[in-house]
Amino acid sequence: MKNLDALYSELTLKTNAKLVLLVLDGVGDIATAPTGNMTPLEAAKTPNLDALVGQGCAQGRMLPLAPGITPGSGPGHLALFGYDPLEFQVGRGVIEALGLGLELKPGDVAARANFCTLDAKGLVTDRRAGRIATEVCEELCAKLSAKIKKVGDVEVIIKAGKEHRFVVIFRGKGLEGPLTSTDPNREGLALLQAMPEAPQSAAQKKTAKAVADFYKLARPILAGQPKANGFLMRGIAHQPHIPLFQDRYLLKAACLAVYPMYKGLAQLVGMVKIEGPQTIAEQFQRYLKEYDRYDFFFIHFKYTDKYGEDGNFAAKTKAIEELDAALPILLQKQPDVLAITGDHSTPCAIKGHSWHPQPVLLHSAYSGNDKLERFTETGANSGSLGVFEAKYLIRLMQANAKMFDKFGA
Amino acid sequence: MKNLDALYSELTLKTNAKLVLLVLDGVGDIATAPTGNMTPLEAAKTPNLDALVGQGCAQGRMLPLAPGITPGSGPGHLALFGYDPLEFQVGRGVIEALGLGLELKPGDVAARANFCTLDAKGLVTDRRAGRIATEVCEELCAKLSAKIKKVGDVEVIIKAGKEHRFVVIFRGKGLEGPLTSTDPNREGLALLQAMPEAPQSAAQKKTAKAVADFYKLARPILAGQPKANGFLMRGIAHQPHIPLFQDRYLLKAACLAVYPMYKGLAQLVGMVKIEGPQTIAEQFQRYLKEYDRYDFFFIHFKYTDKYGEDGNFAAKTKAIEELDAALPILLQKQPDVLAITGDHSTPCAIKGHSWHPQPVLLHSAYSGNDKLERFTETGANSGSLGVFEAKYLIRLMQANAKMFDKFGA
Numbered sequence: 001m002k003n004l005d006a007l008y009s010e011l012t013l014k015t016n017a018k019l020v021l022l023v024l025d026g027v028g029d030i031a032t033a034p035t036g037n038m039t040p041l042e043a044a045k046t047p048n049l050d051a052l053v054g055q056g057c058a059q060g061r062m063l064p065l066a067p068g069i070t071p072g073s074g075p076g077h078l079a080l081f082g083y084d085p086l087e088f089q090v091g092r093g094v095i096e097a098l099g100l101g102l103e104l105k106p107g108d109v110a111a112r113a114n115f116c117t118l119d120a121k122g123l124v125t126d127r128r129a130g131r132i133a134t135e136v137c138e139e140l141c142a143k144l145s146a147k148i149k150k151v152g153d154v155e156v157i158i159k160a161g162k163e164h165r166f167v168v169i170f171r172g173k174g175l176e177g178p179l180t181s182t183d184p185n186r187e188g189l190a191l192l193q194a195m196p197e198a199p200q201s202a203a204q205k206k207t208a209k210a211v212a213d214f215y216k217l218a219r220p221i222l223a224g225q226p227k228a229n230g231f232l233m234r235g236i237a238h239q240p241h242i243p244l245f246q247d248r249y250l251l252k253a254a255c256l257a258v259y260p261m262y263k264g265l266a267q268l269v270g271m272v273k274i275e276g277p278q279t280i281a282e283q284f285q286r287y288l289k290e291y292d293r294y295d296f297f298f299i300h301f302k303y304t305d306k307y308g309e310d311g312n313f314a315a316k317t318k319a320i321e322e323l324d325a326a327l328p329i330l331l332q333k334q335p336d337v338l339a340i341t342g343d344h345s346t347p348c349a350i351k352g353h354s355w356h357p358q359p360v361l362l363h364s365a366y367s368g369n370d371k372l373e374r375f376t377e378t379g380a381n382s383g384s385l386g387v388f389e390a391k392y393l394i395r396l397m398q399a400n401a402k403m404f405d406k407f408g409a
Numbered sequence: 410m411k412n413l414d415a416l417y418s419e420l421t422l423k424t425n426a427k428l429v430l431l432v433l434d435g436v437g438d439i440a441t442a443p444t445g446n447m448t449p450l451e452a453a454k455t456p457n458l459d460a461l462v463g464q465g466c467a468q469g470r471m472l473p474l475a476p477g478i479t480p481g482s483g484p485g486h487l488a489l490f491g492y493d494p495l496e497f498q499v500g501r502g503v504i505e506a507l508g509l510g511l512e513l514k515p516g517d518v519a520a521r522a523n524f525c526t527l528d529a530k531g532l533v534t535d536r537r538a539g540r541i542a543t544e545v546c547e548e549l550c551a552k553l554s555a556k557i558k559k560v561g562d563v564e565v566i567i568k569a570g571k572e573h574r575f576v577v578i579f580r581g582k583g584l585e586g587p588l589t590s591t592d593p594n595r596e597g598l599a600l601l602q603a604m605p606e607a608p609q610s611a612a613q614k615k616t617a618k619a620v621a622d623f624y625k626l627a628r629p630i631l632a633g634q635p636k637a638n639g640f641l642m643r644g645i646a647h648q649p650h651i652p653l654f655q656d657r658y659l660l661k662a663a664c665l666a667v668y669p670m671y672k673g674l675a676q677l678v679g680m681v682k683i684e685g686p687q688t689i690a691e692q693f694q695r696y697l698k699e700y701d702r703y704d705f706f707f708i709h710f711k712y713t714d715k716y717g718e719d720g721n722f723a724a725k726t727k728a729i730e731e732l733d734a735a736l737p738i739l740l741q742k743q744p745d746v747l748a749i750t751g752d753h754s755t756p757c758a759i760k761g762h763s764w765h766p767q768p769v770l771l772h773s774a775y776s777g778n779d780k781l782e783r784f785t786e787t788g789a790n791s792g793s794l795g796v797f798e799a800k801y802l803i804r805l806m807q808a809n810a811k812m813f814d815k816f817g818a
Contacts, residue, residue, distance in 0.1 A: 030777030032465065037778055061793065065816065066413055067801035068808030069420070072817035085817065086411045095818035349775065353815055355808045356777060357793065377793065378780055387469075387795025 005248075007407065008395055014250045017336040017401035019296045020287070021393075023080060024323060025073070025262075026305030026346025028061075028358035028377060035313045035348065040304070041359065041376045043313070044320040048327040049340075049375050053361065056369035060385025061357035061377070062393060064344045070355045076343030077265045081298075082249065082394035083242060090268065091177060091237025097167045098264025100159050104239045109175045109207050111236040114183075115140065115164040115228035122190050122230075127183070129164045129228040140228055141166050147221055151213035154206075168233065170210050176203030177237030179211065191215075194236055211236065244270035245296075249398060254290055256283040257300035266298055280322065284329035291333050299330075308346030316348060337364040337400040339393060340375065357387050364400035414657075416816065417804060423659045426745040426810035428705045429696070430802075432489060433732060434482075434671075435714030435755025437470075437767035437786060444722045444757065449713070450768065450785045452722070453729040457736040458749075458784050462770065465778035469794025470766035470786070471802060473753045479764045485752030486674045490707075491658065491803035492651060499677065500586060500646025506576045507673025509568050513648045518584045518616050520645040523592075524549065524573040524637035531599050531639075536592070538573045538637040549637055550575050556630055560622035563615075577642065579619050585612035586646030588620060600624075603645055620645065653679035654705075658807060663699055665692040666709035675707055689731065693738035700742050708739075714762075717755030725757055746773040746809040748802060749784065766796055773809035 029039040036043070053059075064071040065085050074095045075085030093110035104110060115137065117126040141160035148156050154172035161167060179194040194211040196204030211233065222229045245253045247270075255266030255273050263273045274290060277283040280301050287297055301323055307316035330338075341360035344353050359380035372379040385396070398404055438448040445452070462468075473480040474494050483504045484494030502519035513519060524546065526535035550569035557565050563581035570576060588603040603620040605613030620642065631638045654662045656679075664675030664682050672682045683699060686692040689710050696706055712728035739747075750769035753762050768789035781788040794805070807813060 030775065031780065032778070037465075037780070061795065066416075066804070067797060068804035068813060069416070070808070070813060070815045072815050075817040086413065086416065089411065090817065092818050099818075347775070347777075354775070355805075355813070357795070377777075381779060381793050381795075382791040387793075387797070 008404070009248065011404045011407055012250050012398065013403050013405055015401055015403050017295065017403065018291065019251065019337045019397050019401055020299065020330070020335040020339070021080065021297070021397070022299045022301070022330070022338065022340045023077075024301050024304045024320070024340065024342050026308045026344060026353065027320070027342035028345025028347070028356055029308065029316070030345070030347045030349060030356055031377075032349045039377050040313060040316040040320055040348070042378065044317045044324065046320060046324040046374065048324045048331075050373065052327070052331070052363055053372055053375055055363065056367060057372070057375070058362045058367040058385050059370050059372055059375065059380040059383030060360055061380050061387045062341060062360050062390040063357050063387060064355075064390050068355045070353045071344050072353065073261055073343060074265060076353075076390075077262065079390035080341070080343055080393060081245060081269050082391055083269065084391050088240055088242055090240055092235025093167065093237055094239050095261070096161065096165075096235070097159070097169060098268070099261040100161055100167055101260035101264070102157065102159055102167065102169060104169070104264075105171060106239060107171070107173070107175055109170040109177050109236060109238045111168045111211070111233040113166050113168050113234075114232045115166070116230045116232050117227050118230035124184055124187050124189060124191065124230070126227070127187060127232065131163045132228050134160070134162050136228065137161070137164060137166060140222065140225070144218055144221060148214065148217050151210050151217065154210040156214060164228065168214065170207060172210070174203050175207045175210065175238065176201060177207060179204060179208055179236040181232070181234040181236070182211075183232040183234050191230065191232065194233060207236070239268065242269055246270055249296070249394060250403070251296040252294050253296040253298060254294040255298045255300070256286055257298070258283070259300070259302050262300040262302075271298060281326040281329055284326055287330060288333055297335070304342065305346045308348055309351055311348045311351040313348045337362070337397045339397050341393065358390075360385065360393060362396060362400060366400050366402070417813070418657070420813045420816060421659050421807065422812050422814055424810055424812050426704065426812065427700065428660065428746045428806050428810055429708065429739070429744040429748070430489065430706070430806070431708045431710070431739070431747065431749045432486075433710050433713045433729070433749065433751050435717045435753060435762065436729070436751035437754025437756070437765050438717065438725070439754070439756045439758060439765055440786075441758045448786050449722060449725040449729055449757070451787065453726045453733065455729060455733040455783070457733045457740075459782065461736070461740070461772055462781055462784055464772065465776060466781070466784070467771045467776040467794050468779050468781055468784065468789040468792030469769055470789050470796045471750060471769050471799040472766050472796060473764075473799050477764045479762045480753050481762065482670055482752060483674060486671065488799035489750070489752055489802060490654060490678050491800055492678065493800050497649055497651055499649055501644025502576065502646055503648050504670070505570065505574075505644070506568070506578060507677070508670040509570055509576055510669035510673070511566065511568055511576065511578060513578070514580060515648060516580070516582070516584055518579045518586045518645060518647045520577045520620070520642040522575045522577050522643075523641045524575070525639045525641050526636050527639035533593055533596050533598060533600065533639070535636070536596060536641065540572045541637050543569070543571050545637065546570070546573060546575060549631065549634070553627055553630060557623065557626045560619050560626065563619040565623060573637065577623065579616060581619070583612050584616045584619070584647065585610060586616060588613060588617055588645040590641070590643040590645070591620075592641040592643050600639065600641065603642060616645070648677065651678055655679055658705070658803060659812070660705040661703050662705040662707060663703040664707045664709070665695055666707070667692070668709070668711050671709040680707060690735040690738055693735055696739060697742055706744070713751065714755045717757055718760055720757045720760040722757040746771070746806045748806055750802065767799075769794065769802060771805060771809060775809050775811070
C-alpha cells in the first residue's frame, strides 16, 4: 500500500500561491452555564471575521491528535505543520530549550533539568529544591556556565528557566538521545544515572558519558548551596530528524510569532523566523512587507491560550476581539488560502489545554461556502470539513491553493 | 511510530471518577416515509433525556467498525468497550456459548453446532435437520451430555440453543482454536473433518482429535433419529486473549445486563457481572447501590434492538420512552461521565442490525454543550463529536473524566 505522505508529495505542484496559517493558540472552548452557555468565539464581537465568513468559508473541527488526547504546544503545532505528532516526537528537553529561545543545531542533545536538594548521603530530599526563586536559579546557572564550557569534546550550554528549572544542551559530534532520566521520581532515593535507551547505540553511550561527566564537574560547584545542591535531568533527547517544510510542501515558509516556543517549533521544521513584531497588528503589518518573499506564513497569536489557561473568559473574548480588529491589516493582501484555527482548545472552564477538537476556518476562491454566519465552535460542527485530524489541514490548504495534481485518471 | 493504544495507556491517570456507559442496544434508526419520516428517537417523548441534553452534552455518531459494515453484538460491544473488533475477534462458538449463558474458562474451545440430516451414505440432506423443535434439540443434547462426559482427557460440555442449534465446549489442557468447520456448506456432500487452521500447532491438532473423537461417540447415539441424525460444527475457537478492562483503562468495571450474551461479552473483558435486576429501573436502582464499589458501569438495555429486529416502530419508540422514564433513578447519583448510545443501529425498516452510525451522547462537566435540544440521529449529525469509530468512545469518556495526562510539552 502506498504511503499517504508519499502520495501527497508525488501530487504536489509548485505554484505562486500565498498561504497563511493564522493560529489563535488554544482558541477552541466549551460552552458552560457560568458563561451564558457561550464560548469566547461566540461571545466576542468579530465584525471582520464575520465578513470573511460571509465571503465564503469552509469550516470544521480538528482533532489535534486522536480522540480524547490533550496535546502540548509541541505536538499541537507539529500537527498544524502537517507532521503526525505520533510519528515525529520532540523530547521535553528540546521543547524546553526552544521555549527558552535557545537555538538548537542538528545533533544537539537537550535536557530539561531541575535543581534539587540532596542530603549528606546524596539522597534527594526535595525534588524541586524548595522552588528557589528564578533569580537564584539564574545565578547558579551563570556559575555553572562560567566554570563548565565543555565535557571532553562536547560543548555544554546552560540556560536558566523559571524557579528551579533550567536547560542543558550538549553539542558535539556523535551525540544522540534519548537517555533515561536521572530523576528517582520520589524523595528519599539517590539520583539515577542517565542511560542509553538503546543500549547498543554508541552515540547514546557517548551522550550518557557526557551527562555523567557534567554531573562530576557540576556537583562540587553546587556543594555549598543550602537548597539547590543537586539537580535532576529529564527528557534527554536530540532534536528529531524532521523532513523540512519546504521539501515536503514546496512552500517557502516564514514564522511570525512573538513567543520563543513557537518560533522554535517553526524553526524545527525549517521555517524562517521573522523577528521584531510584538503585537498581532505588527505581525500582520510585517506579513504585508514580507508578502513577496515567502509562500507560506505561520502567524501565531498567543493570548487566546494565555487567558484560557487563566480561566479568564472575558479576557479571552477580548483577545479574540483584538485579533479581529487587526484582521483588516492582514486582508490588505489577501492570501490565496487563509486558514484560521488553534493548535488545540484551551477551555476557560478547564484552565488548560484540552482534547476538544478546535474549530477551523478555511477561506479561498475554492473553499466553498458553508453558509454559516460566524466562525464559532457550534457553527463549525456543521461545516463541510467535518471533524478531521489536524495534520491534514496543510493538505487542505495546499488543495485550495491548487497545489495538487489529480490522482489517477 | 508509537502505537496509539500504548500512548493512551501511558497517559492514563487513576482518578476517583465514576463513568457510566448506557447502551440502548440497536437504538440507531433511519427515518422513512411510513413512519412519518421520523426515527424512534425522534418520535419518542423523552423529557428526561431532553433535560439532560439541555444541561449540556456533546453528540455525534459512531461507526461500529467501518463504513458499511454491520456488526453483530460481539464486535458491536467490543468496540464500545474500546477494543478494535478487527484486532480482537471472538469466535462464533464463543459468542454462542456466552449467549447461552455458559461460563467459559481460559483455554476452553467452543463450537457452535447444528443438528443436520444425513442419508445412508453419510451425505448431508438437510443442513438444519428440518429445523427441529427446541424441545427435541434439548432432549438430544441431554442424551449426548449423559453419555459423553469426556473424550480422552478433554471434558465435553453440551448446551442446547434454539431449534437445531447447540453449543459444544471442549475443556482441558493444551487446547486451542481455530479449527476449520465440519460444515460442507451445501447439501449432498459429506461432513468435513475439523482441521487445525495452523497445521503446525500441537494444541490445534489435539483439539481436532477431540472433535473427531466426539463425532465418533456422538454419531451412534443419534443414529436412530429421523431428522437429527448428524450435526455440523462451526466457529470452533478458543476464548481470545483480551487485555483486561481494568488493566487497560484503570477502571474497575461492573456489568448490569439482563441477557446472557451481554453479560458474557462483559465477562470476556473482565467486568464483574452483577446479577439480579430484570428491568431497566431495577438495573438503575442496583447501580445506585453499587455506586461506591466500581468506577465504570456498563448498563445494557435490550428492547430497542428487539423491537427494531421485529420492525415494530411503535414498540421501539415505547421502549425508548420506558428507558427515559427510568432515567431519573440513574441520575440520583449522576456519574462524572455518562455516555448513552447503541452498539449499532437496528432500523425498523431493515428488521435487523445495520451499518448506520449510531448516535451518541456524552455528558460531563467538560463535555461542552452542542446546544442541541434532543438526543436524535439528526441532531447528533451536527454535534461536536462528528462521526467517529466506536472504539474511541471509551477514550473520550476517560478524557471527560480527566483521566489523561497531557501529551508532550
